[in-house]
Amino acid sequence: MGRIAFYAPMKPPTHPTPSGDRQMARALMAALGDxxxxxxxxxxxxxxxxxxxxxxxxHAIAEAERLIATGKNWQAWVTYHNYYKAPDIIGPLVSRALDIPYIQIESTRSPKRLNGPWAQFAALSEAAADHADLIFYFTDRDQFALKQHKPANQILIKLHPFLALENLPPAAALTNKTILTVAMLRSGDKLASFEIIAKALPLLTTPDWQLKIAGDGPARDDIKALFAPFKAQVTLLGQLDQSGLNAAYHGAAIFLWPGINEAFGMVYLEAQAAGLPVVAQDRFGVRDVVHPDGLAAQNLGPKALAQSLDALLQSPEMRQSRGHTARAFIAENHLLNSARKTLLNGIRKTLIIRS
Structure with a gap:
């Protein structure tokens, strides 16, 4: 298979700000190879x-014209994350001009956005999804909408979100009572998840727990104030590089993140790969990447999270068992080799159909 053109309209993999989106784009490039x-x-x-x-x-039209003029001999075009706030305008133009397959990974259908402030971009996003020969989807929620609106000959393939790792990292010891949260500190859904955590902590019956929060962002002061009543039991670690994050995972005993409106959440994969039992809410997206053991009933709110945390904090045996299960879950579904196989097999199938 020849070289593949790759593009991420939401956030390029070279963007300076860390995020799950950037991490996934980099993982996809590693999996695709050439x-x-x-x-x-x-x-x-x-x-x-x-x-x-x-x-x-x-700007996108001008960029497409530049790429078409290069006349490069790409075998296929792959776009990561096409949706109404960041439509792929370039890929359909280039793939059509060069007569190569157009493939999307994580494309979200939002027909309701065709009216309103994002109407222009929503129309472009829907047109790009319509043009795709093949769409890889990460979540069951995305699959439902993609199936509803797909053109007759479009192929849909499930791709598990994955880490750019061939093998699991060393397992955390899980011998302390440290709870870890990793998230960007920003308003909206992230802040809402932090608010749920702040309501769950006072319900804990286990003494001597510690919560460490890794991440930074514009809502830092709001989140710092939210956890101020807990004093030394909550520590804000700030933004960590990958080495620092790995150390944080391996120094913790439990990973906590409610996951309000998460597309899926790369941090869940990293935590489980390190052998941390997860405590999250049973939500769309989250359930696609978290072993069922780690899902607490959403309708029971902070109380269910606190009960799950207490159970793990009070039982080293449960932590070890759940951590082992989490690692096996990641090894089976969410590492580089399985993702590479799914991606390349799907692209080869599309090339054969197009030939």
Missing amino acids: VELVSELRLYEGKGDAAMQSTLQQ
Whole structure:
């Protein structure tokens, strides 16, 4: 199979700000192998500004014309994360001009956005999804919408979210009472998850627990204030590089994150790979990447999270058992080799159909 053109309109894998989106883009490039990042143009527009959407569309058209003019002999075009706030405008234009297969990974259908402040971008996102020969989807929720709206000849394939690792890292010892949370400190859904944690902690009956929060962002002061009543029992670690994150996972005994409106959450994969039992809410997206043992009933709110945490804090045997199960779950479904096989087999199938 020849070289693949790769593009991520939401956030290029070279972007300086860490995020699950950037991490997934990098993992995909590692899995695809002979791949070229063909553009770093970011098409994300988060405010519903129609004028900015028009400006970004013009930039995208110019970028597509530049790429078409290079006349590169790519075998296929792969776009990661096409949705109404960051549509792939470039890929459909280039793939059509060069007559190569157009493939998407994590494409979200949002027909309800065709009216409103993102109408222009939503239409472009839907058009890009319509143009795709093949779409790999990560979650069952995405699959439902993709099936509803797919063109007759479009192929849909399940791709488990994955870590760019061939093998599992060393397992955490799980011998302390340290709870770890890893997330960007920002308003909206992230802050809402932090608020649930702040309501769960006072319900714990186990003494001597510690919560460590890794991450940074514009809502840092709000989140610091949220946990101020817990004093020394809660520590904000700030933004950590991958080495620092690995150390945080391996120094903890439990991973905690409710997961409000998470697409899926790479941190769940990292935590389970390190052998941490997870405590999360049973939500769309989260259940695609967390072993069922780690899912607490969403309708019971902070109380269910506190009960799950207490059970793990009070039982070293349960922590070890759940941690072992979590590692086996990641090894089977969420590492590089299985993702590579799914991706390359799907792309080869598409190339054969197109030939």
